Amino acid sequence: MPATGCSIRGFGGGASRVDRKAGGVFWLAVAWLALVATLAVSAAWWPLPAPDQIDWVRLTAKPGDGHLLGTDNLGRDIAARLLFGARVSLFVGLLAPCVGLLAGGLLGILAGFYRGTIDALIVVVIDTLLAFPRLVLLLVVAFVFGSSLFSLTLSLGIVIAPSVARIVRALTIRIAEREFILAARAAGASDAAIILREVLPNVLMPMLVYMLVMTGLVIVAEGSLGFLGLSVASPMPSWGGMIAEGRDVLAEHPHVSMIPATVMFLTVLAVNLIGDRMRGWLDVRESQL
């Protein structure tokens, strides 16, 4: 007899995440990211046509037809454009969260540590920026700062900053109430010393994990901007731009859009998988976000 009354299941189990068990998948994700990064760095050294070189004979060529992954509607080599586009995605994906962390982290720590008027002011700023639809903010900022790689990174970083600031502020408030801060204060340490030695290390670890989550978001956001033609200027390839360019020939030559879309999906998926796994390790609960 199996059981007297095991009829209703599902109660009592905690919220266990599927992804935590995925050890093999995790290493696959790491391997994929490593591959993309290596190819991005070595993009110029591969025996591929230049990303903006036009092959007039073979427009929208299928993969393998003289070009490894085919050509787009302007006859440019998709493989080469993917490698150079990876530079943009990875550059932005790695640096924009840093910008966001720097700006948002500074505001958040100041607000959470000093409270009072500074806090109130910063919170109003944060709330206003969050009330602003993200994409609108992104569009305006991208437009204001123009379309170089550098300004793109900066604008994406600025867009991230308010949500970072909010999390850092919450973390700082919690940390500032702990005994070791009181002890440091009692020992006569200056505010700057307390922030650098006590608060910063405690805020940094959870934030580094959150940065990985943001990397995924930023790669998607860059793609969205590229799709709208607001990412890096035209001859320089970006994955979002490549997907957008394939739109006109989607019916006859789907590979022009689908290849970059797949690469982008795999990359974002890899970043998300790693971020989720790291979050599990550090037990950064979503409730803190």
Place this chain on the structure above:
Amino acid sequence: MREPLPLLVVDKLSVHLPCGDRIVRAIDEVSFTLQRGQTLALVGESGSGKSMLCRAIMGLVPGRALLPAPGRIVFAGQDLGALKASERAGLCGRRIGMVLQDPLSALNPVMKIGRQIAEPMRHHLGMSRDQARERSFELLRAVGIAQAETRIDCYPHQLSGGMRQRVVIAIALACEPQLLIADEPTTALDVTVQADILDLLARLQQERNMAMILVSHNLGVVAGRAHETAVMYAGRIVEQAPTDELFARMRMRYTRALFDAIPRLDDPAQAMLTAIGGQSPDLAALPDGCSFAPRCARAEARCSDQAPTLVSDGHARHRYACWFPCAVGANT
């Protein structure tokens, strides 16, 4: 004279909870019977398995729990283990009612109490909305809630703790169950309200000729309110007797320790409560011998080698599980 068919027979019931690669023996071969109209008290420290036993009878054990053979629960002649889930659920709330420990969390905070009381009647008895509402008034009056007409449209947070427990009791009584399981019904309440609720339960039980399982960690609560008392430790019943008999002749040192832990207002000299030394054992790694041995002042080598089984005292159905029981009438 042959005893009448008991309402509830629990026979060698075990509940095992797999926990990682270990198995927690929450209930270990517990047996007892309960006659119609009688009250059985289950007493023990927290973690001794009382609540799990109640939930096992209701069929509400956690989904991963195992109930190994040959454990059986027979209610009114029916083996509950042989029933389908839907049939089992048909008993809950219909023929078996349950009162939970904390009335503050036992009521749905976003549902008016009238609907919560009417729910089992509408589900099991097929009453119309109006019929169920009429019955709810009666029930509220029966459990001693004044102004039932206005209270019925209150949300739980608008009522006091004692009143909420009365509502929970009203819900349990809604379908006139034959068995009421009251799991620490007064633990979460103010001391001043506790006696009221216990008296209410006793009165309702007599009026309706229900059987009742009254769970408490406090031996004092069950004195005078239960026909029979079973003392639980580490998932087992370690001593069981008619309540008067138990109080007159405690054979287990654990029972005595529980007795000594009753707060007594009449004895200021003993204002310091006697806590039981040591900790409840790890239910996933029970010792070979008596599970209470590590905490027992009189334990000897045999106690930690061999587990004592329930044996009859030979006196008024008194059973206990101890190699070296307290001498009858002795005070230590």
Place this chain on the structure above:
Amino acid sequence: MRFVGGKFLHLIVVILAVTALTFAMLDLLPASAAYAVAGANASAHDIAAIQEDLGLGDPALVRYGKWLAGVLRGDLGVSLVSGQPVAQAIVSHLPATVELVVLAQLFTLLVAVPVGLLSAWRVDSRFDRFCSTLGFGLTSIPSFALAMVLVYFLALKLKWFPAVGYAPLSAGVWPNLKSLFLPAVSLALVEWVILMRVLRSELIATLQEDFILLARAKGLPAWKILLQHALRPSLFGALTVFGLQVGNLIGGAVIVEQLFALPGVGRLLLAGIFAQDFAMVQGCVLLIAVAYVAINFLVDAGYGLLDPRVRRGGFARG
């Protein structure tokens, strides 16, 4: 009453701050609006005249004040590019956006709520794991890439739906729904995951509550326990997320609107930004801010409907 008043004040401040911020940002734009109006070949003299005309010579704060005064009179100004009144342009672009939001969120709810309920009821079941994994994958696909996959298969290959374009309601309900189906689905495919996750984790917490145990002790069937007892107290987080999603879609669904050539507010805003049409951008941002604030207000009111304790003001959550 004081609480409501304070809330209202806060919302007004947010609207003011958002619009002022837009003003400040537009002021930073590299080329001035006068160039946009005059065209590429205008002389310096022409530009000065136009600047005078548009009141662009005034300091930003003065211009903001004038604009606000206009808004209070119901006048959002005139498009610098087309000369069309901004309010009129927005009203003509609202139907597509509103329909898209309603349809997308309807799909989101239709998937997220049942999946959330079933996943929470049987945590770690095969169904739960499948949905979690699927959701993880879906949230890793950029919405425009997902939309293009849908277009390729459902519109170009199977020809079930039009690939682009918007059929207004006046063209008939069926063509209208068909034109909005793919855009709404490509939004909902990502949104349901987020809503489902919040709902699932809150439901799991609720199902541990004593009152659920009591509901089971009443002998109620599973569906009644889930729908009548567990769902309502578990909707707080989901309501918040739902509000945010609706807020983000009004004016934020630019990409989907652009991809499917829907005449929505997002595209109007995008066109405004490209053309440096100050008045149009200001008008759209105002609409978005007001919508955000109104939704916030509704969500707060929704908490009260969900939980009687909030109504009495003695209980605050979040």
